Amino acid sequence: MENKSNSNIPPLYGLVLAGGKSTRMGQDKSLLEYHGIPQADYLYSLLEKICNKTFMSLRADQQNGNKGVNAILDEDRYRGPFNGILSAHNSHPEAAWLVLACDLPLIDEASLNQLIEARDPEFVATAMATRKSGLPEPLVAIWEPRGLNAAREYLKTAESSCPRKFLIRNNSKLVNPEKDQVLLNANNPEEYQEALTIIQSI
Numbered sequence: 717m718e719n720k721s722n723s724n725i726p727p728l729y730g731l732v733l734a735g736g737k738s739t740r741m742g743q744d745k746s747l748l749e750y751h752g753i754p755q756a757d758y759l760y761s762l763l764e765k766i767c768n769k770t771f772m773s774l775r776a777d778q779q780n781g782n783k784g785v786n787a788i789l790d791e792d793r794y795r796g797p798f799n800g801i802l803s804a805h806n807s808h809p810e811a812a813w814l815v816l817a818c819d820l821p822l823i824d825e826a827s828l829n830q831l832i833e834a835r836d837p838e839f840v841a842t843a844m845a846t847r848k849s850g851l852p853e854p855l856v857a858i859w860e861p862r863g864l865n866a867a868r869e870y871l872k873t874a875e876s877s878c879p880r881k882f883l884i885r886n887n888s889k890l891v892n893p894e895k896d897q898v899l900l901n902a903n904n905p906e907e908y909q910e911a912l913t914i915i916q917s918i
Contacts, residue, residue, distance in 0.1 A: 725837050726810060726811055726812040726837065726860060726861050727768045727769075727810065727811050727812070728767050728768055728811070728812050728813075728814055728832070728835075728858065729767055729768060729769045729770065729771060729804070729808060729811040729812070729813050729814070730760075730763025730764070730766070730767035730769070730770035730771065730813070730814045730816070731763075731770075731771050731772075731773055731788070731800070731801065731804050731813045731814065731815045731816070732746075732756050732759045732760050732763065732770075732771070732772045732773065732816055732818065733773045733797060733800045733801070733815060733816065733817045733818060733855060734746035734756040734772050734773055734774055734818050745818045745819050745902070745903075746818040748818075748821075748902075748908060750821040750911060750912065750915055751821075751915070755818050755821065756772060756818050757785075759816045759818065759820070759823070760772055760785055762816075762823070762824075762825055762828060763814060763816065763828075765825060766814075766825065766828055766829060766832060767814055768811075769786065769811075770785075770786060771785075771786045771787065771788045771804060772785045772786065772787050772788070773787075773788050773790065773800030773801075773803065773804060774787050774788070774789055774790065775789070775790055776789050776790070788800075788803055788804045788807050789803070790803050791803040791806065794871060794877065795871075795877035796877045796878065796879070797815075797817070797854065797855060797879050798867065798871060798877055798879055801813065801815055801859060801864065801867075801879070802864060802867065802868055802871075805859075805861070805864040805865075805868070809861060809864075809865075810861065811861065812835075812837065812858055812859060812860045812861060813858070813859045813864070814828070814831070814832070814857075814858050815854070815855055815856070815857055815858075815859060816855065816856060817855035817856070817901075819901045819902050819903050820855075820856065820898075820899070820900070820901065820902075821900065821902050821908075821911040821912075821915065822897055822898045822899075822900050822911060822914065822915070823856065823898050823899070824898060826894075827844070827893045827894070827898045830891065830893065830894070831844055831856070831857075831858060831891055832858070834889065834891040835858050835889075836889050837860050839860065839863070839887050839888055839889040840859070840860060840862060840863025840866055840867075840883070840886045840887055840888055841854070841857045841858060841859045841860060841863045841883055841888045841889070842857060842858045842888070842889040842890075842891060843856065843857035843858075843883055843888055843889070843890055843891065844856040844857065844890075844891050844892075844893055844899055845890040845891065845892060846892070846893075846896040846899050847892050847896055848896055850890070851880060851884070852880055852883040852884065852888050852890055853880075853899055854879035854880050854882070854883050855879070856899060857883070857888075863886070863888075866886060867879070867882055870882055870886075897914070900914070
């Protein structure tokens with residue numbers, strides 16, 4: 717767990733975004749198994765090792781199927797991933813959030829520790845980015861409270877609710893993982909099979 721001896725640094729909470737509709741995959745991505753258990757549970761267990769507290773972001777209709785986890789229900793006040801992220805921020809405004817999406821089958825504890833070590837609370841967020849794209853991955857990122865306050869204001873007038881666009885336009889710190897592969901997104905059945913093939917070869 718992260719050492720929080722400096723009281724000026726917001727505590728780090730983990731958040732698994734499991735409330736998406738998974739339209740392109742055709743089935744709930746949070747329930748897919750890459751490591752022998754549902755992916756949302758796998759990510760939750762990773763975050764529990766490295767964060768002060770860990771939560772799962774859920775739709776109201778998912779609550780009964782996710783016993784045994786700390787849940788934050790979507791407030792449905794925002795569009796896209798910001799729905800879960802800002803619902804968590806509203807619930808615990810004092811915390812920074814290490815946010816993970818359920819479509820990251822190759823993310824690992826070493827990469828998350830790398831992200832935590834690179835964290836700088838002076839930025840709105842510290843986000844992973846592949847060397848190939850150079851673009852922030854908002855759903856593999858530590859969002860600071862000040863950044864989430866700014867995002868909430870941004871959404872009042874922004875045409876787009878894309879978290880990546882917000883990070884590009886604001887002061888975010890980027891961290892390259894040792895291998896771009898850990899940021900592979902699996903959003904459709906073909907990418908799911910690709911991820912399984914990679915995992916089986918490791």
